[in-house]
Amino acid sequence: MKLSQNSSGRDAPGRMGPRESPERDSSSRAVSGAHLNEIRERLLLEPRARREATIAWALEVHTFLSATRGIARWTDMHKETVQNIAGPTGGLSEHRFLYTATRGRSSVHEDEREDMALRFNSLAGRSWSPLGATGYRQRSAQYLSEVPIPSTPWTKRVWEEGKIQRGNGRIVAGIGEGLISDLVMASEEIGKLTEWGIPGSWSYNILTILDPAGDCWTEERFGKAGWHLAVLLGVQDVLVTSKDLQYLLGLKERMVRNLLAEWEERSLVVVEKVGRTKVFTLLLRSVLHPEGSMYDGHLGNKTKLYASMGRDQEERATAARRGTSEGAIAWKAANPRTRQTFLDDLPEATAQEWRELVERGDELEIHAYLVEQTKEAGPVPSTPKALVEKTVERRPAQESLEAAVVSQEKLAAMRKRIVADSYR
16 A cells, blocks of 8 residues: 555644754754665564664654653653663664764753763764764674665565465465565655655655654554554555564564454454454554544644653752752751651751741742742851951941851851751
């Protein structure tokens, strides 16, 4: 089934955070169909490399992606999973889909974060390499004998030479001729992609559907196995057998059977019997494409991504707050593990208002109270003697001024002690 280049469905592009804005890179809406096809066809050879292929695809279609958390969000992975997949700085991932420009580390503190920068390791070479275009091609050449550069004719020959079993008038094991045709057609269509295009265009719809960040590829819906097939076969309605899927996904029969049962329940698969054999129609176009007969109307939804971005923003705000003296005191006073000790250490003369505030244990409320108290008290004088000398002619007020200065110094000392204790 040919992928349609005309579409009437329209949707707004996905929202992005400031660090993820495509405006950081003027080419961020451009894509390389050749590189996307290379990811597809290397995934055909190495189905176990799905996670690496997912990251590589996301990096190719969203060139603004960087940092461990950012890559994890846009691929629906945990940040530790991304860290484990990435190779060392200047090295490659296990299946050689990813080149690590800088490994960095993940931190909620902006000044402590070293961004991870990954790139798709195209076997044809890339001009972005720190080694330069020539140097990188020389570096990648050593891998060509082990992992050949895939191409449509080469892939077709691999399938045609595979072991084929026939039954009930059709191929029921291995990769059949009809499926080869679907794979080749998907390759031809994806090879035409050069840019995202405007919302509603053919290219925009295809790239949006195949975006790993979409809600349709979360485990709650069709999962990354569904994305795997959609990338290999394009957004087509395709007839497959259980054996086909075992070969394409690199999974055992039982796992494929479980996936098919889930997809049938979620209307992505229709089951039909041909003789004694079950065949399955993957309704990728019917369900996911705006022109599909069963289109669910959720093109480009990224609910899980946005929720993850919100959680990260809250973490950064919390870390920034606790990095201040007021925030550190509030954290220690509200933390269930330290609150009782904090209360026991309060002087007997402590104001009842403050004691009740700590007993309630609301960190934000305590922080707001401390910030307000700091504003009222003003900054701690750095040279109290100079202030006293300026008011020598106002002798009656001198004692009260010195008392105020001492009080401020005591307050500052208490803050330092509490902040130091909180990081032990």
